Amino acid sequence: DADVTQTPRNRITKTGKRIMLECSQTKGHDRMYWYRQDPGLGLRLIYYSFDVKDINKGEISDGYSVSRQAQAKFSLSLESAIPNQTALYFCATKASGLETQYFGPGTRLLVL
Amino acid sequence: DQQVKQNSPSLSVQEGRISILNCDYTNSMFDYFLWYKKYPAEGPTFLISISSIKDKNEDGRFTVFLNKSAKHLSLHIVPSQPGDSAVYFCAASGGKLIFGQGTELSVKP
Numbered sequence: 001d002a003d004v005t006q007t008p009r010n011r012i013t014k015t016g017k018r019i020m021l022e023c024s025q026t027k028g029h030d031r032m033y034w035y036r037q038d039p040g041l042g043l044r045l046i047y048y049s050f051d052v053k054d055i056n057k058g059e060i061s062d063g064y065s066v067s068r069q070a071q072a073k074f075s076l077s078l079e080s081a082i083p084n085q086t087a088l089y090f091c092a093t094k095a096s097g098l099e100t101q102y103f104g105p106g107t108r109l110l111v112l
Numbered sequence: 113d114q115q116v117k118q119n120s121p122s123l124s125v126q127e128g129r130i131s132i133l134n135c136d137y138t139n140s141m142f143d144y145f146l147w148y149k150k151y152p153a154e155g156p157t158f159l160i161s162i163s164s165i166k167d168k169n170e171d172g173r174f175t176v177f178l179n180k181s182a183k184h185l186s187l188h189i190v191p192s193q194p195g196d197s198a199v200y201f202c203a204a205s206g207g208k209l210i211f212g213q214g215t216e217l218s219v220k221p
Contacts, residue, residue, distance in 0.1 A: 004155070036210075040121070042201060043156070044210040058208070090155050099144045099205050105156030 003027045004104035006091050013081050021076045021107050023091030030096050032056075032074040032098045034066060037088040037106075042110075049074055050096070081111045116204050116210035117138050125219050131189040133215050135202035138183060138196060140206040147187050150199045150214070159200070160187070192219045 004025045023032065031050050035043040045058030047066040055066055063085060065077045078085055088108055089103050092101040117136045125131045135145075143164045148156035162169040162176045162185070169176050175188045176211055199216045203209045 014190075040213055042118075042213040045208060047152045048208070051202060059121070092155075099157050099161065100146065102149075102158065105153070 002070065004091060004102055006089075006104040006107050008107060009105065010108045012112065013032055014112050015082055016083050019081055019109070021067075021089055021091075021109070023074045023076070023104055025072050025093045025094075025101065025104075026091050027102060028071075028101075029102070030071060032068065032095040033063075033092040033094070034074070034076045035090045035091075035092065036060070036085075037090060046100045074077065078111075081109075083111045086111045087105060106107035113138075114213075116202060116212040118200075118202060118209045119216045120215050122216045122218070125192045125217065126221055127221050129216055131187075131196065131219065132190045133187040133200050133202075133217065135185045135187075135212050136183060137185075137204050137210075138185065139204070140180075140207060141209075142189055142206045142210075143221045144205040145176070145178060146187050146201050146203045146205070146209070147174075148201045148203060148211075150201065156201060173194070180198075189217075192217075194221055 007022045007104050017034040034046040037043050049068045090106045091104040094101045146161040149159045150156040154190050159176045160171050176186045188193040199214045202212045203213045
């Protein structure tokens with residue numbers, strides 16, 4: 001079984017709709033991250049969390065919100081989706097004290 | 113301002129030859145560097161890393177070189193294999209990971 005899972009894997013939605021992307025991990029890591037990937041731009045950090053009660057903005061947090069429901073779960077919400085939020089979204093986890101992040105398989109989101 | 117740059121969007125190499133992927137960074141406070149490999153429809157997977165106190169780290173066919181004075185790192189794959197065809201991202205850590213844009217490697221049989 002995958003250590004980091006993301007649901008859904010693919011999603012098509014309309015402008016103005018609220019959408020939630022979910023991430024779960026079984027690695028026991030305390031730190032979790034949300035990134036988006038756009039062609040030619042690499043991966044950019046949206047939000048990150050060091051623990052259940054800790055939420056931090058990343059490089060491109062506008063238009064997004066997150067919730068850390070438990071150590072193993074970190075969800076990303078688009079309150080009112082817009083077309084330029086069309087992208088690949090990745091969740092990642094990391095153990096504190098170590099540098100390597102482990103990524104989920106990604107969610108491909110299309111906003112029409 | 114892009115703190116980590118991979119200036120080659122793509123690279124094509126013959127099977128068995130060496131692949132060299134390059135990455136430049138601007139922030140001298142970065143203290144750890146990583147390379148990730150990404151296949152289509154999958155998430156990035158960790159490949160190899162190097163601490164800023166070293167200048168070389170080797171793992172099988174993969175070697176990462178770090179030149180701190182030039183703020184440059186490179187990934188060498190020898191010998192290249194068709195299964196190495198993927199997008200490679202370099203990342204630099206100064207608390208958070210900053211990723212380059214990626215280089216798509218194609219290894220031709």
